[in-house]
Amino acid sequence: MPNSVPTSEQTTIANDSVGIVSPQTHHFAQAIKLECGISLPEFDLIYETYGELNTKKSNAILVCHALSGDQHVAGYNSVDDKKPGWWDAYIGPGKPFDTNKFFIICPNNLGGCKGSTGPMSPNPKTNKPYGRDFPIVTVKDWVYSQALLADELGIKKFAAVIGGSLGGMQALQWAIDYPERIAHAIVIAAAPKLSAQNIGFNEVARQAISSDPDFHDGHYYEHNVIPRRGIKLARMLGHITYLSDESMRAKFGRELREGKINFNFDTEFQVESYLRYQGESFVDKFDANTYLLMTKALDYFDPAKDHNDDLAAALSKTSARFLVIAFTSDWRFAPERSREIVKALLDTNKSVTYSEITANQGHDAFLIPNKDYQDILYSYMQHVEDSAK
Amino acid sequence: MKSIRAELRTIASWIKPGSRVLDLGCGNGELLSYLQENYQVTGYGIEIEQSNIVASIQNNINVIQADIEQGLTGFEDNSFDYVIMTQTIQALRNTDEILKEMLRVGREGIVTFPNFGHWRSRLNIMLGHMPVTKALPNTWYNTPNIHLCTLNDFEALCAEKDFRILQRSIVDRQHRSRTFNAFLPNLLGEIALYRIQKSLQ
Numbered sequence: 001m002p003n004s005v006p007t008s009e010q011t012t013i014a015n016d017s018v019g020i021v022s023p024q025t026h027h028f029a030q031a032i033k034l035e036c037g038i039s040l041p042e043f044d045l046i047y048e049t050y051g052e053l054n055t056k057k058s059n060a061i062l063v064c065h066a067l068s069g070d071q072h073v074a075g076y077n078s079v080d081d082k083k084p085g086w087w088d089a090y091i092g093p094g095k096p097f098d099t100n101k102f103f104i105i106c107p108n109n110l111g112g113c114k115g116s117t118g119p120m121s122p123n124p125k126t127n128k129p130y131g132r133d134f135p136i137v138t139v140k141d142w143v144y145s146q147a148l149l150a151d152e153l154g155i156k157k158f159a160a161v162i163g164g165s166l167g168g169m170q171a172l173q174w175a176i177d178y179p180e181r182i183a184h185a186i187v188i189a190a191a192p193k194l195s196a197q198n199i200g201f202n203e204v205a206r207q208a209i210s211s212d213p214d215f216h217d218g219h220y221y222e223h224n225v226i227p228r229r230g231i232k233l234a235r236m237l238g239h240i241t242y243l244s245d246e247s248m249r250a251k252f253g254r255e256l257r258e259g260k261i262n263f264n265f266d267t268e269f270q271v272e273s274y275l276r277y278q279g280e281s282f283v284d285k286f287d288a289n290t291y292l293l294m295t296k297a298l299d300y301f302d303p304a305k306d307h308n309d310d311l312a313a314a315l316s317k318t319s320a321r322f323l324v325i326a327f328t329s330d331w332r333f334a335p336e337r338s339r340e341i342v343k344a345l346l347d348t349n350k351s352v353t354y355s356e357i358t359a360n361q362g363h364d365a366f367l368i369p370n371k372d373y374q375d376i377l378y379s380y381m382q383h384v385e386d387s388a389k
Numbered sequence: 390m391k392s393i394r395a396e397l398r399t400i401a402s403w404i405k406p407g408s409r410v411l412d413l414g415c416g417n418g419e420l421l422s423y424l425q426e427n428y429q430v431t432g433y434g435i436e437i438e439q440s441n442i443v444a445s446i447q448n449n450i451n452v453i454q455a456d457i458e459q460g461l462t463g464f465e466d467n468s469f470d471y472v473i474m475t476q477t478i479q480a481l482r483n484t485d486e487i488l489k490e491m492l493r494v495g496r497e498g499i500v501t502f503p504n505f506g507h508w509r510s511r512l513n514i515m516l517g518h519m520p521v522t523k524a525l526p527n528t529w530y531n532t533p534n535i536h537l538c539t540l541n542d543f544e545a546l547c548a549e550k551d552f553r554i555l556q557r558s559i560v561d562r563q564h565r566s567r568t569f570n571a572f573l574p575n576l577l578g579e580i581a582l583y584r585i586q587k588s589l590q
Contacts, residue, residue: 339463342453343463346464346468347468352433353445353446353451354453354454354455355439355442355454357439375439376442379443382447383449
């Protein structure tokens with residue numbers, strides 16, 4: 001807990017917050033060979049941790065982030081932060097992922113833009129930022145790099161690997177690639193692979209970015225510009241897919257900013273204003289090249305591919321217990337997609353529990369406090385705790 | 390109310406240890422938990438109620454949240470040794486379809502339900518009221534039991550659908566299998582337990 005007394009400018013930190021946290025960086029002096037065949041000669045992973053690693057190092061939980069997420073999952077990096085980390089509602093003392101019991105770690109994925117080696121990092125060959133030359137990274141690459149980080153921290157086995165959306169895909173990949181290193185996989189609002197519709201949305205986002213004149217084929221850093229319009233559009237589009245029709249209707253309806261239509265192309269409806277704001281505020285927080293990489297990792301994710309498209313075969317060697325959670329109004333990764341994972345696990349006689357949470361917020365529901373969702377996690381985490389003993 | 394504790398002992402006695410079991414409408418997961426601990430079965434419960442999902446997790450069983458009224462499309466043919474429905478069929482809309490699904494997915498089915506032919510129910514009706522008994526505690530307007538049947542009705546359905554009855558146990562509410570139950574089961578039995586199979590064509 002921080003000692004400083006919050007001023008009116010500062011955020012009041014709740015008792016169930018992990019408080020003020022700082023990220024750490026591990027430099028890997030070794031090369032990492034990526035699935036695409038290219039190697040990075042060395043790399044950094046930035047990560048945050050909460051809670052204490054026990055002496056047996058058996059209470060570690062890995063949280064994997066989604067497309068626009070990062071290592072800052074919970075708490076505040078400074079007293080001046082207005083908002084806590086992206087999953088603060090679920091991580092903290094007494095929260096479902098209880099930092100009194102578990103040592104929780106979340107790295108920024110390779111290719112990210114928040115401190116891990118990515119397109120903004122200097123390319124040792126040119127001493128200029130990698131930009132578009134940063135190799136394509138996959139979910140499998142991330143899992144491999146996370147395992148290397150676990151090695152550095154002396155964690156032989158995670159009590160659980162947890163993630164929502166693209167993070168859930170990493171949890172699934174973990175169970176496949178390192179069956180002996182993961183006791184539980186908690187896969188939330190995910191899918192076993194993207195649908196054509198999902199890839200379609202990603203492609204529109206990529207086109208928005210790469211067709212921006214300021215993109216400069218991904219080397220915009222050298223021109224001291226960022227493809228603002230492109231990344232803003234990509235985010236606006238993405239944001240629509242994270243919400244549900246119902247939640248957008250409830251939030252905005254057809255409400256007009258000035259109470260009447262003006263027969264012009266200004267921002268008239270509240271929803272337009274909201275999306276523009278969301279897009280605009282994302283521009284300075286996220287790197288366009290990273291956005292491109294993340295969407296590619298999503299598109300390529302398909303663990304069944306190497307098993308004749310048989311997901312059950314892909315999962316047959318897993319030994320983790322699975323908790324799969326989906327949300328009724330999520331249409332980006334709808335409950336049917338989670339049920340594909342559940343069916344594959346059932347077909348190969350794996351331990352799996354599945355809950356379909358009633359929630360109207362769409363894909364974003366996995367980030368939002370919800371009693372049913374919390375109850376499921378609280379009760380399931382008891383088993384994770386038992387595994388950590 | 391489910392008096393599972395006694396009922397599960399009878400069901401357990403019918404199940405081969407080490408079997409793969411699917412429990413439809415598993416409630417709080419008590420039966421599967423008991424079978425896992427004492428009979429080394431592996432299996433899954435299907436449940437729709439959120440509170441029961443939580444309770445099933447607490448009972449350390451694998452539970453899948455789904456509506457069994459939608460069928461068992463996610464399950465392969467003959468993928469379970471037993472598919473069990475305890476005190477559930479009377480609350481289903483498509484009872485016969487679900488029984489068929491049950492015997493598609495399971496090599497055998499185990500079904501338990503309250504016998505509407507029990508003399509107390511008959512007496513209630515003769516006195517002009519829908520029965521409210523200890524086995525059927527709800528009143529007519531709020532009961533979840535929309536497809537009540539007697540032993541005779543159930544066995545007629547089995548005959549019609551070509552389900553073979555492998556085993557039957559008729560008990561009273563304390564799950565005592567008394568001699569008089571065997572004598573006039575449809576009149577004296579309160580709870581019916583059946584082990585069924587689809588007929589080999």
